[in-house]
Amino acid sequence: MAQSNGDERPIVWFDIDNTLYSASAKISHAMGERIHAYFVSMGLDHDEASELHLRYYTQYGLALRGLTRHHDVDPLDFDRKCDGSIPLESMISFKPELRKLFEDIDRTKVRVWGLTNAYKPHAQRVLRILKLDDLVEGIVYCDYTVKDFVCKPEPEYYHMAMKKAGLADPSKCYFVDDNRGNVDAARALGWAHCVHFCEKGLEGVEGGKVKEIDNERSPNAPDNDIVDIADLEQLRVVWPEIFTET
Numbered sequence: 077m078a079q080s081n082g083d084e085r086p087i088v089w090f091d092i093d094n095t096l097y098s099a100s101a102k103i104s105h106a107m108g109e110r111i112h113a114y115f116v117s118m119g120l121d122h123d124e125a126s127e128l129h130l131r132y133y134t135q136y137g138l139a140l141r142g143l144t145r146h147h148d149v150d151p152l153d154f155d156r157k158c159d160g161s162i163p164l165e166s167m168i169s170f171k172p173e174l175r176k177l178f179e180d181i182d183r184t185k186v187r188v189w190g191l192t193n194a195y196k197p198h199a200q201r202v203l204r205i206l207k208l209d210d211l212v213e214g215i216v217y218c219d220y221t222v223k224d225f226v227c228k229p230e231p232e233y234y235h236m237a238m239k240k241a242g243l244a245d246p247s248k249c250y251f252v253d254d255n256r257g258n259v260d261a262a263r264a265l266g267w268a269h270c271v272h273f274c275e276k277g278l279e280g281v282e283g284g285k286v287k288e289i290d291n292e293r294s295p296n297a298p299d300n301d302i303v304d305i306a307d308l309e310q311l312r313v314v315w316p317e318i319f320t321e322t
């Protein structure tokens with residue numbers, strides 16, 4: 077169980093990829109292509125690469141976690157060749173209105189953190205391009221240097237996040253993520269204010285497969301109070317209590 081560091085302000089956790097920028101930037105496509113190329117570089121043909129990529133993503137949450145478990149893959153080499161080689165600077169750009177949204181979050185009331193399944197350099201790079209790096213207190217990321225590192229939506233990941241930020245009370249967590257499974261998992265742990273960022277109709281890539289983004293629930297999905305939004309500006313309406321009064 078996480079312990080409070082004495083700072084009793086709630087934390088607003090933002091997922092980074094496909095949340096702070098639109099899926100229309102097609103960064104998940106670029107990631108999927110590079111991961112596919114990585115599997116092919118291990119000697120697999122294209123069909124085998126696609127099959128294994130999807131299997132590891134489904135089973136472990138991230139292709140890399142299967143690669144480190146079952147193959148002799150250096151996660152830092154993987155990160156350099158995959159996320160590290162994406163020309164992010166030409167794919168996403170600074171959006172003044174997003175910076176304004178972050179500036180309007182009242183820091184006397186809440187703290188703001190990033191919560192990503194990427195490794196730290198990629199997360200920092202995205203935040204720098206978006207000019208949000210000075211408005212985010214810390215980043216919880218998948219630590220590729222740790223053997224069998226955890227990721228969303230595993231409960232251990234959220235516990236690790238709270239521990240890192242020094243927050244003990246899950247009812248003080250605000251969280252927005254484009255992956256519904258990630259927000260469902262947080263909600264199940266008592267994170268009280270969860271929002272699904274859902275750009276319905278756009279395409280994203282998961283486990284190497286192109287998928288149309290939708291807010292349909294699978295039959296065994298938990299029944300909860302999570303709302304979905306298609307624009308982060310809607311957070312001003314959903315969470316009015318965290319913004320400065322204008």
Ligand SMILES: [Mg+2]
Nearest residue numbers: 091093094254
């Ligand atoms: Mg995401």
